[in-house]
Amino acid sequence: MDVKEHMPKHDTLNLRKRHVGESCKLFFRSDPIKIVKAKGQYMYDETGVKYLDCMNNVAHVGHCDETVVNAATQQMAILNTNNRFLHDNLVLCAKRLTATLPEPLSVCYFVNSGSEANDLALRIARAYSMQYDVICLEQAYHGHLSSLIDISPYKYEVGKFPKKEWVHVAAIPDSYRGKYRGENSEEIGELYAKEVEELVKDAEAKGRKIGAFIAESAPSCGGQIIFPPGYLKKVYKCVRAAGGVCIADEVQVGFGRVGKHWWAFELQDVVPDIITVGKSMGNGHPVSAVVTTKEISMAFKDNGMEYFNTFGGNPVSCAAALSVMEVVERDGLSQHAAEVGDYTIALLNELKEKHPTIGDVRGIGLFIGVELVENRETREPATALAQHVITMLKENKILMSSDGPDRNVL
Missing domain, CATH: 3.40.640.10 (Type I PLP-dependent aspartate aminotransferase-like (Major domain))
Structure with a gap:
């Protein structure tokens, strides 16, 4: 995909640090992604690398529809x-x-x-x-x-x-x-x-x-x-x-x-x-x-x-x-959300059977949460693991976030 970088990423980051409030949230703050273009379910950084966007809650019918x-x-x-x-x-x-x-x-x-x-x-x-x-x-x-x-x-x-x-x-x-x-x-x-x-x-x-x-x-x-x-x-x-x-x-x-x-x-x-x-x-x-x-x-x-x-x-x-x-x-997107959601939840429940760190899979349609725990009996939140999973997904070009009071729900 043809992308145009307006300035080097480090210059963008330095300007942000200088002129944008520190309390303003930045995804992946330790190693942020500079997004310059998006289409459908994908976002692209300044080098043209494509990411699957599983975290953005505003591009409801796809980026740049x-x-x-x-x-x-x-x-x-x-x-x-x-x-x-x-x-x-x-x-x-x-x-x-x-x-x-x-x-x-x-x-x-x-x-x-x-x-x-x-x-x-x-x-x-x-x-x-x-x-x-x-x-x-x-x-x-x-x-x-x-x-x-x-x-x-x-x-x-x-x-x-x-x-x-x-x-x-x-x-x-x-x-x-x-x-x-x-x-x-x-x-x-x-x-x-x-x-x-x-x-x-x-x-x-x-x-x-x-x-x-x-x-x-x-x-x-x-x-x-x-x-x-x-x-x-x-x-x-x-x-x-x-x-x-x-x-x-x-x-x-x-x-x-x-x-x-x-x-x-x-x-x-x-x-x-x-x-x-x-x-x-x-x-x-x-x-x-x-x-x-x-x-x-x-x-x-x-x-x-x-x-x-x-x-x-x-x-x-x-x-x-x-x-x-x-x-x-x-485009029947509500029905599509139901079908894809059911399929996704079924696959996640299969993963739950294999991985004891998955304490709960819940959701409906494309509103889905996967709660990670240290122990299924105590349900101790696996916050660090959730953040590690998010980082690994990012390295594999999939963008996801965590939420919940303990930030352990993918």
Whole structure:
């Protein structure tokens, strides 16, 4: 593949060290890869070496997909402006997005990132419920805005920041490593749901009211967790009974990634009050959205504060998002994710039989986690081994990452 290097890699790295904040994450920091081009499932470094990309969660329909690129560039050549002008792309994008969702989810707000979407979802939820407190899950991550760090134990616990009084953290329904272990059954789901019920009771006993429950429909930073059957149905019922709103964070797991369904919340047979989408929505272009009901959206309108977003829902972003939805549907990518995911999980389970360091293989569609352990009985996390495997894969031109609280889940 023809690639052009604009400057030597060491110069790029030196400039980054000089001008980019040290806290900004860099993959493979001790020996980073300089990526200059990508196509489909492959990325290329400055020397033309090809890597299989198994870690990038934004190139949803493949890097530089022709349909997406053409839609965005053609619109850019005609017009790009803020969304306070009337434009077809915004309303067509809203129509197509809501067509993938169950009733009564029918009203969209367009923003630029998953963080913006989750922050706006909290504002909307509080405007409707008139209650402030939030229930989140252990190891949750919902974004980098201050409001979201507060409800992301994955972030604030690492930084050793205190939990805010209005935040209530429920046990993550991890049937492999969590508080209640066993098969991913309805019984396990009920035990974890009761944890949320107790949080609601404790909050009310202290005079606090739950305004929202927020969770990824399949927690990713928690270690690729699949909820036990019936978990969200019981939790949503409890939260709504307390006057709260249920938010499904689909930023990482939506748009057909789980296979068979467009949205991961459908795996639980529930309909959230608000969903947030992003990352894959623009195939790398910054576009995200909040979708809610007409009733909830009117409560947000009635609070008297007009909402606008300079770049959210601009014509180019909406053109990109429309084309992503077109490709997912046209090419049957959700069904493809289901088939390839089933095949991959079957092969990984075969490896599990051969390698005692594989403690658990879990997932659905192309949302898969392989948990490495030092000992299957104690389930001691094999963090160092996971990092070694990632390094070896990189040397073999396969890019993968780890996650979970112990960074031991591939």
